[in-house]
Amino acid sequence: MTRRTYYGEDINVTFDADLCQHSGRCVSGLPQVFEVGRRPWVLPDAADADRVAQVVSSCPSGALLYERKHQADSQAQ
Ligand code: SF4
Numbered sequence: 001m002t003r004r005t006y007y008g009e010d011i012n013v014t015f016d017a018d019l020c021q022h023s024g025r026c027v028s029g030l031p032q033v034f035e036v037g038r039r040p041w042v043l044p045d046a047a048d049a050d051r052v053a054q055v056v057s058s059c060p061s062g063a064l065l066y067e068r069k070h071q072a073d074s075q076a077q
Helices: 025-029 049-057
Strands: 003-006 011-016 064-068
Touching: 011 049, 025 049, 049 064
Parallel strands: none
Antiparallel strands: 003 011, 011 064
16 A cells, blocks of 8 residues: 655645545546646645645545645544
């Protein structure tokens, strides 16, 4: 199991491909942040950190998680 971290200014996003169920909620929720086929495919700074956190929270599999860098509301890993 490998979890990769994508670093942003206000929020980091981590992704574990083994858990992804390909529901597409991330790419449909914030296409400017999550774009399959782009490298890196996650750009945490491409949208407001609150929106990024919201869409990451909607990931049904736990493949995506986030950590806020200036607040204490990060998800547990
Ligand atoms: S929302 Fe989560 S499970 Fe769905 S495609 Fe994105 S990372 Fe995978």
